[in-house]
Amino acid sequence: MSVADLLAVLFPQFALLHVELVRSVGRSVRVHARGRTSGASCTGCGTWSDRVHSGYERRISDTAVSGQELVLHLRVRRFFCDSAECGKRTFAEQVPGLTFRYGRCTVSLRKVRETVALALGGRAGARLSAHLSDGIGRDALIRLIRALPDPLTGKVRVLGVDDFALRKGHHYGTVLIDIEGRRPVEVLPERSADALADWLTEHPGVEVVCRDRARYYAEGADRGAGTATQVADRFHLWQNLGEAAERLVARLRPQWVPPAPEREKVVLPEGRLAQRTRERHAAVHALMDKGMGHSQIVAELGLDPKTARKFIRAATADELIGAGPTGGRQTSLDGHAAYLIARFNEGCTSADRLHRELAERGLTVSERTVRRFIHRLRDNAKPTTRPPIPKAREVTRLILTHPDNRPEADRVLLKELRNRCRELDEACVLIARFASMLVNRRGQEELEQWTADAEASTLPELRGFANGLRKDWDAVTAGLTLHWNSGPVEGHVNRIKMLKRQMFGRAKLDLLRKRVLLAT
Template identity: 35%
Template sequence: MRSQVFLPDSRSLSVDSVSVDGESGKVEVVVHSTNDCAKCPRCGKKSSRVHSHYLRQLTDLPWQGVSVHLTWRSRKFFCRDEQCTQKIFTERLPEVARPHARRSERLSLAVRCIGIACGGEGGSRLAKRLGMKFSPDTLLRETRCTLISKRRTPRVLGVDDWAFRKGQRYGTVLVDRENNCVVDLLPDRDPNSLVVWLQNHPGVEIISRDRGDCYIKGATEGAPQATQVADRFHLMQNLREALARVIARHSKQVREAAQQQSKCPINPVVLSDPGNQIRKIPPSETQLPSFASQRRQDRYREVMALYHQGISQREIAIRFNLSRSTVRRFVQSGSYPERAPRPSHSHADGCVEYLWERWKQGCQNVTQLTKEIRERGFTASYYSVRRRVSSWRNGIETTSKSPPARTNIESPNQLSWMVFKDDLNLTKDQRTFKDRVFGQCPEIAEAWRIATGFIHLFKRKAGHDLPAWIDAASHDTTPRELRSFAKGILRDSSAIAAAIALPWSNGQTEGQVNRLKTLKRQMYGRGAFDLLRIRYLTST
């Protein structure tokens, strides 16, 4: 049996004896050093003159889950340099253990790896299964002792923020965009932190960032020679939100276009019933709003009443405990912004014809009906069938004998997403609905044309045409939401022109932020920033 399989350093240690403690189940290994001499830690000169011996106890990696303890017969030496202040020193074997350590170096490395990968609590449970009993605090303490290797300064740097706690405290992540690896983690979103980092790491040529003022200022002051590239994703997101606000202001015209587009009949479809025993629901009852919808309408009227009295939107939001974006949407809509109904589907919709026939034949037992449709290949559950036949059992007219058709009323968000699709990629109904909306509201058509022009700049990589687009979007006939968007583009036009022309973006940086979120949540939000930084950087 070769000792190098079991010893931390077989070149410097030799086994004297191996014993197993029957009560504790531990393996005791007695070793001694095979080196002829040792270096003085103070002067660095070698010495072979032994002063004395002493026993040093070390815990080593377990053998097949069994704890191993090393008893090292270490030596003390006289220093042969008369000028050296260290007269007596102990021999040191860095590959075996650090000075004053109670664990072997390879065991400490294993503990650090487990702490970095699993954290404190999870790592402690894993280590116990592997035969290493360590408390969570020990794992975290060893993790904090991990040295982070120095990273080279990237040529293309990605900068983005991440949340310690969303809406309250943020940090900054720096990513090498060429190699797609994390460079560093900053504890805040302050521009001065980014300035200091860039000044300490000269050589950055391109900075891909989002459009936050803190990063614009930090990149400009810290690396004035670098080309700044705005994040394309957030540009498209801001454009879509501006277009959605335009559509929300004309929600009434959009609803009228949706009603023209809708192919659903106004009156409910009645299942044939020769006995006419099913009670019809008056139209007024089918159109009654839900309690939540009625409460929202009342809140809308209260908000508008205060707004017409001259109260600011911020004060209204505070009074009603609403977000400012909700108050702004109410004020800008011009009328009550109805929500698009959610389509409802059921596994029992595909077999409703069969259910209706069996219901008229007198089989009104839900369990039996569920069994029969499952034999016919349907996957509907007992509760799906019960909900589908509940209106028949109560003598109420069902609204449909086929799967419920989705209404064509699109919300502003749903309609604004169509701007990113070519007409060839839209369905016939979507193209028809879009044309109807443009016919009902020319202002939406104009906003759509401006937004499409901005998207085509990116598709054609025509950064030189950006000034012309800003001039067109800043015209008085342009909807105010797009004018505000163009004003923001003008403030950061050079970075946006670079985003149009250059291939760099913050997509990879956003992916690193998602990985950071996973690690942060694994730590239950209780770890300090230094521990999070070590675990994040060493894991990459």
Template identity: 35%
Template sequence: MRTESFWESMVIHCVGDVGIEAVSTSSGIVEVLARGRAGGAVCPDCRSYSDRVHGTYQRRLKDLPLGERCVLIRLTVRRFICGRDGCSRRTFAEPFAQLAGPYQRFTGRLNRESHRVVDVLPTREAGPLAVWLTDHQGVEIICRDRAGAYAEAARRGAPDAVQVADRFHLWQGLGRAVETCVAAAHRDCLRLPTPAGSTRTTPPHPTTTDPVGRRVERKKAAHALVHELRAQGLSRRAVARHLGWGLNTVLRYAAAERCQDTYRGNLPRPSRLDPFKPYLDSRFAAGCTNVTQLHGELVARGAPVTYAMVRAHIATLRTVPAGARPRPPSVRQVTGWLTRHPAALNAQDRAELKEVLARCPELDATAAHLRDFGEILTNRLGARLPDWIKAVDASQLPGLTGFALHLLRDLDAVTAGLTLEWSSGSVEGAVNRIKKIKRQLY
């Protein structure tokens, strides 16, 4: 990769009309030389286009620090001549609104209101953030994920600030809880029932047995211990403190009536081929079984798949006898159907989800709880969160109940996130970009 291309993707990737000419580093400062790429610009008064250059000047813009190094952008700005008769403005500078506003000395990446990042902390621990907040008094709103270190740092460094749990991370956590619910207790519900009158014979040996081994014995002992302490009147938090376990672990065992309900099984590993398997299935059903041809068709569609991936999947299709029932949806598929907006599902996905929910009342209840939480999140109805938590706790759904009860540990911040307008979504792109830079530097 060329140096200029790297910096264009890291520093000004979202500004299409700016290109980097050179990059130099010295004395802890990264200096980036950039200029506009557009052939011309529009006069701000008469809105007429001009490509006649009157002259140039240079702006100095301070950008987001890279590690401990300051980033300085030297931007060459052209002044264009407005040739329209009657326009009072004779010359005007080309605008770079996405990079920086007029007369600004910083790029447009500072905080949530201006969609900019102010600083990069060295670790995710509470200490550095608490010190930073103490040194920067006046912080009123802190948008964060639900990591305990961030909550503690905010209480220590800015006790008067309102902590807001980010809505994206809330929905992401709920999605993981739903996947656990589907995988732990309802994987069998995804399979189509055997048709009445089927001649399918029962194997002479049992098809399902409880897992065995030392790990299973430890889980059984842990499950029995948690329920014994709960029977003595200890709360879930008290059990966690008494045993020195994480609260999530105690919640999982406490929510499971049987030890078997805590077995999560082996979740299928995602593959780059997954989005294209329906296409391969339809082509195979239509009679095209040539792996080379199918692989070529996917590559022509831009699929990032290998020949071996296609060959392995076609091999599984060849082992299915003609007239066999279709494969049941995977746990990940059902989780995606449940967590996506209904309008984003196609007709086939909606039909398959409807069949799954009709076969399993508990998954249908899970879908109802998801819809209720989605309404709270979308319409900012945070006051309804305690009632939602009580309803989910009463349903005792694996994974989902633990997620709901875990919200009580951070109830004020979660309620604020589901009520106020603040969210860190506007700077998530910058955060991911910083992580990418960090990975490439090590």
């Protein structure tokens, strides 16, 4: 098999070429070729011509071969156009499926570049292209995206509408999704009723509009497709109910918060000297009870005879303990320690304030001494512990979770809270009924009764939620009855966020719109 035949097998588009030479130059493969046909069709009028005007060489990049760049040196002819009605005098021949006008790459390589650009954007796409032995810059990839034609919209029967942030908190756009095909059909530059109404007017045939509960989308759908059924998304209904439930729980939370336990009185423990004195006194008198004399006690406990005699003569250990605050040596706070402990138990823990009070009592003592004493009281004070109180969001999660998915500990906690608070129990019953209606799509049969019960309840948060349902009644009823929802729309909104992060600060609306509509 010749080199030309091998190239024709590997690259079918080369079958229309006559390969003259294949050579390797550095990290690239160079193929010199020319067209096989005797003539070409005019690019203006399509008239066949075989009258050659001139020729020139085009250098065209193709997809890589074994990690090496493939460059086609194509000898191209120019032909005369003999049609009197054509405005062209001459035209250059094009190889079908291989070349296109003004192209510096083959059709297949351009498709690869477009795919990379749509998938990764400019900067990341350029890095991948370098690994594919296709040197192209990020700006060129972005130009390729902008040059792509918009896809055909076609007829959309079920339309999904939602907003996305162009600049969060400042500017928002609107994405339109074909719910049945799960594909984006348009990206609008603003979030308004006028923009949606104009698009619906230009694209008739929409029968169902899936939307959130935003007022401008409801108004735009009414104006642009008045006969279409509007469907409020079930996720947003559940989200609105969850927000109302969280406000309700936050209001009711103080009712199940137990009061803080009383602080225990602080008693300053005896010092080490006093403890040792009591231990020795007890040991000495225990030996005396056994009938031991002075000499035997001294030998048994290893005490000095004078010390042992002192313990023998004392009837109680208190006679041997000093008059200090902790039973030790006397200090400048003797006689006032009880006052400081009482004031500390009353809640006054400021050493500076207590020092001033002692001065008013006529005691001359340094503030440092008082501060050391207060620090000892703080070290001996037992911390007041309060039973853990569930946060409002945690209780809301328990209420909104399906009963079959609640752990046993959560079931016990929720039951205890409902027993403590009657309003919370009433809210749990109403929310459970709404959840059952939403999951089983029984809005047509149960929504009216549920809304009436919520409006008659003592819970202002759920009454407000029910009033909101009344304002969008038809769409809410359809959302809780029909199987359509905005799930595909939310998925594409998340994809838009990913595309924006890929393109960093260069994601202007025209470029973002192309990637949203064309990237798959």
